[in-house]
Amino acid sequence: MQVSMSVNGDEVTEEIEARMLLVHFLRDQLGLTGTHWGCDTSNCGTCVVWMDGEPVKSCTVLAAMAGGHEVRTVEGLERDGELDPVQQGFMECHGLQCGFCTPGMLMTARALLDRNPSPSTDEIRQAISGQICRCTGYATIVRSIQWAASYEAAATVGSAS
C-alpha cells in the first residue's frame, strides 16, 4: 500500500507493507536512524517520536496509521542549524552516555517543556517514566531538562527586556 505523511516538515510518499511499524518505516525506509528500537512490548521508549506534536512510541504505531499526519523525529529537533535547548541541556548536564535512549528522551523532554515550561523534578520524572535509560540513572536527564527549562526561561526574560 501507499502511505503519505509529513516527516520533519517534508512530505514523503512510500510504498509499504500494511503491517510495517512506524519505527521501521522511519529507520529502514527513510533512513532516519536516530529513532531507535529497544523492546517488543512498548516498554522502553527508545522509539519515541511525535505524531501531530504528541509523543508516541513508534513501535506501537503502524506506518499506515501515521498516514496524513505530521511526524517529527530527533533529526527534526535542530532548526536552522541551531540546537534545541533540550539537546544542548543533555550535553551540558551529561544526560546521555551510550546515546541509545537519548532521541526518545529528547522528544519527550521537548514535548513536556512545550506544555509546561517550568516542570518540577517530579513532573519531569513522570514525563520520562515510560522510557528506560540503562546508563545514566536518570538524575542527569532530569537536570538536562531543567537546564533547558531555565535556559528558555532566561531567553524569554531576555527577549522581553
Next chain:
Amino acid sequence: MTVVEPRPLDSFIDNDEKPIGYGRMLRKEDPRFIRGKGRYCDDVQLPGMLHLAILRSPVAHARIVSIDTSAAEAHPKVKAVVTGAALAEKGLAWMPTLSNDVQAVLATDKVRFQGQEVAFVVAEDRYVARDALELIDVEYEILDPVIDARKALEPTAPVIRDDIEGKTDNHCFDWETGDEAATNAVFDAAEVTVSQDIVYPRVHPAPMETCGCVADYERVEGKLTLWSTSQAPHAHRTLYALVAGLPEHKIRVISPDIGGGFGNKVPIYPGYVCAVVGSIVTGKPVKWMEDRSENLISTGFARDYIMRGEIAATRDGKIQAIRTHVLADHGAFNGTAAPVKFPAGFFGVFTGSYDLEAAYCKMTAVYTNKAPGGVAYACSFRITEAVYLVERIVDCLAYELDMDPVELRIKNFIQPEQFPYTTKTGWVYDSGNYEPAMRLAMEMAGYEALRREQAEKRARGELMGIGVSFFTEAVGAGPRKNMDILGLGMADGCELRVHPTGKAVVRLSVQSQGQGHETTFAQIVAEEIGIPPADIEVVHGDTDNTPFGLGTYGSRSTPVSGAAAALVARKVRDKAKIIASGMLEVSVADLEWQKGAFVVRGDPSKSVTIQAIAMRSYGAGDLPEGIEGGLEAQICYNPENLTYPFGAYICVVDIDPGTAEVKVRRFVAVDDCGTRINPMIIEGQVHGGLTDGVGMALMEMIAFDEDGNCLGGSLMDYLIPTALEVPDWETGYTVTPSPHHPIGAKGIGESATVGSPPAIVNAVVDALKPYRIRHADMPLTPSRVWDAMQGNPKPPV
C-alpha cells in the same frame, strides 16, 4: 519539589572547564548522539543486505527428532535456511566459549535451554525472515529439565551435557581459595560465629540496544567485515579466525556506536556466527539483530550464585575469618567470560575491605537447562557477588552483636599503612584509605540524624531503614602472566600520532559502550602532551585501524588502556624533547616541560610548543642525530597489578507497612577511583551503577518455572528501574591514587553496580528489624518483602 530559578543567558555559555587534561569537559561524542547521528549496528545499511532471524527452542531440554525446513525454503523471499546439521557438515555446529567449554551454534542433537538457537533463515527483509521461522517444523522429544541448581548433582538428575564424552553428571567445575584448615581453626575457637544463606539471583544486563551484527563477506577478496555489538573487537577477530578458519588479516571487526554493554556484549553469540555463515552462503551482507526477548532469554545472564556465608568474630566485634560455600549455576554451557585461571572470576576478593586472620571459599559449579553466561552486568568478574556476600554477612554479624553496622566496619578496616595489603586469598590491594571515605559518606548522609529519625519513626510503627556498604573493587585485568582469555594475554595496545600541524590521533584497543572514551582518552593524552582535547581524535572499535587489545569490560579501559594512552603520550613527548633540543640548540638536560611546550631552564623566553615540534618533525631540515622523522609512537601496556577502587555507600529506604513496597528515599555514594580524569563522566558512571543496584535489589530477576520456561523474557516481566524508582543520587569522592598506574587512575565503570545492592538490601533488612529479620533475598519486591514481614522469607527460585 525543586523549581529551577531562571538564570541569565550568558551563564549558560562556556560553563565547560575546557581543560587541557583532566577536569570537567563536555563529551566529544555527544554532538552526534543528540542529533540522532550515532551509528549503531542496526543503523548499518548496505546495498543488497539481507536479514537473518533465528529459530529458537521453545523448551528447556529436548532431543531434536527432526527438522523440516522445506516450507521455509520454498518462500519466494527466503534466500537460505540453515540447521545445525548443515553447520555440522562444515564443522561449525559447535564453537568454543570464553571459558574453554563448547557451545552449540545451532543445536544438532539436543536443545539445552529455552531460547537455544536451532536454525536460521536469511531473507529479503526482517519481517519475512521472521515469517519464515514459522514455516520451519521441528519435532522435539521432551526431556526432563534441570532447573534448580541445588538438584543438579542429584544422582537421578538428567545429564545435560551428554555431548561431552564420558559425562555422567551435571558437574561443571570445583574451585577453592584460601586456607581451609586455618579458617576452620579460627571458626572453632571463635567467640561468635554467624552463618547465613544468601542467594544472588540470576539477572540480566539488558542494554537498551540488543545484540546484533552485520556480516559482509566479500567473496573475491575473501574478506569478512563484521559490524558487531562487541565489547572486545580484537579478541573476537582472533576467535573468528580460530573457529571459522578465516585468515585473521582478512577479518575486520568493527564495533560502531554501542547502545550499552554492561558485559552483555563480551561473548561471541551464535547469532554472530550465523550471520557470518549467512553472508558466506548467500554472498550478500547479512544483518542479524535480536529482539528483546531473544536478548533476555538467550544472551549472557549474570550472577546466579547460591551462597552460604559464615563469619567468625570476637564478642566486641573484631572480625577474624570469613568462610563461604557457593553453588554456581552456569547454565547449559559454561560461557563465563573470565580470565582462564579464574573460573569464578575475581570472587576471591570476598574478604572485602577487612583485615582478617583467615578466609576460605569452596565453590561447585553446575550445568542447568538455562541460558549460558555468568559474568556480565557490570560485575567486575564476579566481584558483585563477592561484595554482596561480605557486606551482607557483616551486617548479619552487626545484627547478632547488636552493633552499629558502620562502627563494626570501621573497626575492621584494613588500615592505610597496611597497603599494599595481601588478603588471605592472595589478592594484593594496591592502595586504600577507607575510613575517610566512610566518614565522608556519613557526614553527607547525616548519619546520626538519620538514626534519630529512624528511632522516632520506629516508635510510631513506621518502617525506615538505613543501609551501609563498603566495597573494594579489583579492576583492570591483567597482568598477562596471570590473566588471559582463551590464551590471549590481557594487555592493551595504544598508538599516538601527532600530525604536522600539531593535531593528533590516538588509537585504542578498547571500545566505548557509552563510557565516553572519545573524551576521556583525549583528556589523558592532552594532560601528558599539552595538545587540547579538541585537537585529539580518538579512534576505537575497528580492528583494521587500532592496535590489538582485549577490550572493554571489568572496568579495564582506564586502568589498562588509560595507562597505555598516558605512556604512549610520554613516549612521544620524550622524542619531542630531543627534537626541541635541536630546535633550541640546547642540551636535552636543559629543557623543562611545561604543559604544551619545552622551555629552556632559566630562560623562559626560549621555548618551543609541541605543535612547532610536530611540524619540525615532519618538516625540512635535519633532526638531531639518530632521530627518525615524524612524531608518533605505539606501545602495549601490560598492567603490573589490578587496581582497587573502593567506596562507601549509605542508602535510606521507607517501606509501606500496608503494601510492603520499598521506596529508596536517599542514596549517598562516596567513591574513590584514584586520579579523576573527567568528574562529570565519573559521576555518570556512578549514577548508572546505582540504578543497576536498585534494579537488582528491588526489581530484576530472570526466573524460571519448573519446566524451564524463562519468566523474565520481556521488559514487562523483567523490570528495570525507571525515573520513578530511583532517587536523586548524592555523590562524593576521595582520591587515593594507584601507586603502580602511570596516572594513578583506578577505574570506575562498575563500582556502583558492585557496591550498591548490599547497601539497599541492608537498608531494607534494617527497616524490617522490628520483625526480627536478619536477611531477605533479592529482589525485594513487595511480595517478597511481605513474605519476610510475615516471618516467612523465601529464597528466590
